[in-house]
Amino acid sequence: MEPDQPRGGGGQPPPPPSEAWTALSHLLSGFLLFGGIGWGLDKLLDMRVFTVVGLLAGGVASLYLIYLRYVKS
Template sequence: MNVRHDGDRDHESQVDPMSLVAMLLGGLAAWGGLGWLVDWALGYQGLFLPIGLVLGAVGSVYLIYVRYVRS
């Protein structure tokens, strides 16, 4: 049976859900960790951690949009 694949077209149509979860958690962990580190270094309690978490979530959603929706 000959199956003709359209190269990139088939590859882009299959989105791995675990990669989406990994991107979201990675952004939250990286930016949240950076916010926690800034809080710890400057002596604040809970100022930059929420900012980092929000930036990580927004950045991750944007990267997912660019990679899977806009392409």
């Protein structure tokens, strides 16, 4: 390989090490967002289920997003 040729090419997604960090960040975001919404609902309605439901839903949603971005494409 020529030393000056870029390995990836402009249009390709970044290679694994940064993908791992992005996936972790997606996962955190899902938990934060939907867990946060659930927690807010619980505070508003004086209940206790929505935080758990929100956390689970957020986790599932982020995993699906990671699947879409890095496994499927």
